[in-house]
Amino acid sequence: MPVVAIVGRPNVGKSTLFNRILGRRKALVEDFPGVTRDRNYAEVTRFDKPFTLIDTGGFEPQSQERLLQQMREQSQLAIEEADLIVFLLDVQQGLTPADQDVANMLRRVDKPVLYVVNKVDGDRQEQGAAEFYALGVEDIFTVSAEHGLGVNHLVAGILARLPEAPKPVTDEEVTRIAVIGRPNVGKSSLVNRLLGYERVVANPVAGTTRDSVDTAFVYNRKPYLLIDTAGIRRKGKVSQKLEKFSVVQALKAMERTDIVLMVIDAEEGVTEQDLNVAGYAHEQGRALLLVVNKWDAIEKDNQTLGRFVEKIRVTFKFLPYAPILFVSALTGQRVAKIMGEVEKVALEYNRQVGTGELNKVVEKAVSSHPPAVYHGKRLKIFYAVQVGVRPPSFVIFVSKAEGFHFSYERYLVNKIRDAFGFQGTPIRLFFRDRERK
Incomplete structure (x- = not known):
């Protein structure tokens, strides 16, 4: 174009x-x-x-x-x-x-x-x-x-x-990656490292990036769109109209992306705002990687990495599927591993499993842990089918959909994930009453 x-x-x-x-x-x-x-x-x-x-x-x-x-x-x-x-x-x-x-x-x-x-x-x-x-x-x-x-x-x-435009890449072919996080965690520096040149202004002053900035690039012969976003602050700290619109831009960028790189400041640790932003990405059904930046600035011993991972897993308990990467945008440490993980996550985000294989997993899960009794009757699961990707979405046909507790939904999601992987991506599960003939 x-x-x-x-x-x-x-x-x-x-x-x-x-x-x-x-x-x-x-x-x-x-x-x-x-x-x-x-x-x-x-x-x-x-x-x-x-x-x-x-x-x-x-x-x-x-x-x-x-x-x-x-x-x-x-x-x-x-x-x-x-x-x-x-x-x-x-x-x-x-x-x-x-x-x-x-x-x-x-x-x-x-x-x-x-x-x-x-x-x-x-x-x-x-x-x-x-x-x-x-x-x-x-x-x-x-x-x-x-x-x-x-x-x-x-x-x-x-x-x-204008010159004539070449044939555009269709939306289905492009994987969109949004770099999300609080102000001054190093998002723009990370974007520049990933692309290999100074694509966006990187400045130690918090809030330098105010617009969402898109960059198309190719990695391993596959098209990607990288979105650098304005830092998202808590509502109480967003006073100027300019900053409010920047937050809107960042959230809109998250809505139009496939994969979110959630950038966390290693020096400040995980904050409540990190939790809120990641929760928004999860609710939107976006694939997600947790990228801990400024890892070079942390004094370490043999247990530092393990403790940090454990803290992240406890804090982001709703994201057990999200890979965690420790990088330094300043030095370039491990930044090269990000796109490799993005490729893996993109495959999982678009993964389709066979109906036969899926139902074997569901049947085994039900056999090991049957659904609860609802209004005096044992709930029944008849069959399951995958109905979509980006994120992987499944419909479970049952006897009484309203009787299934979210804890049993989480149990089935975990069993599906154990069997098929789906690393880095949420799974959507819907219970539906089977229509009677």
Whole structure:
């Protein structure tokens, strides 16, 4: 799919234009500079020619501040990835030296560039936009991203200049991986280690990642989508509207993923928030790996690992199936093992078992531990069938579904897991009354 990157100085309206073209509110928008810090990706499919749109952080060519330097690096990476670049300018601020610097840099890029002047919502602003022809360009698009004026004309210009897209990978072929966890546990650093390059801004300041950031990649000839999310904080600690929306983005990312990498800070240990987030992933039926980061910072003896594993298992008692990995995103220690585990979990998440084999396991389980008596009658299990994957889901046809206690459901799930594995994935079990003829 062709890639379009929106670049420009901070606070010229890039995120507002991103949302306007996308047709929904995905990027964070606030009335102060520096809100968007990473490249934010979205697939635009509502026009004749689909394309991937990238919203970038503000581009300050001369700034020496570390965070602004990182944002500039992200913009440069977006420009390298893009097939077409939208250079957004601000009619209210006029043509600035920084705009000149960005324009000079873009002239050295062998890619089509559309020069777009934003915040043009009247004749006076339209006349002011003429100033930007001093950049030496022939065509300038004038828009008001906030009000939608001129955006359709801009989209037509984008579509006319896009290359033909290759055959897209279907959703069924892609395994989506979301990196989830509290702020400052090292999620972005872990993403960068997994991909092998600086894909997202990694900064010791908590909350640096505010948008969910998607990256497509291939591992062992299989397509994956890696989603780096904003840190999730307890509701009481999420005060700013900006952070609240970041939490929503992270939870939405979890809803559209297949596998969750739940990142835990080894120095802080397991927290109540880790438990809540993992519980949400479990309830959503997502496969899950527990990734303990910053393991290099822990003083160890021969029993440290065992004690930590035991504590995790006791705390996450509802996740006995989740693999536990101890890594260091800082040093790269054991990070290479993560994708190997992801591959195994993905297979289990999509695993289908035969009906005959399944019923042998269920019959043996019932023989060893029959269901309870309900309203004076022994409950009966007739047969079982797998009805779905992602996660593996089973229907058990019984005499009286309402009579089965959750403890017996857990017993059957454990027996199915003992027989077939399903490592890393929850199992859904549904009791259903058998229809009488």
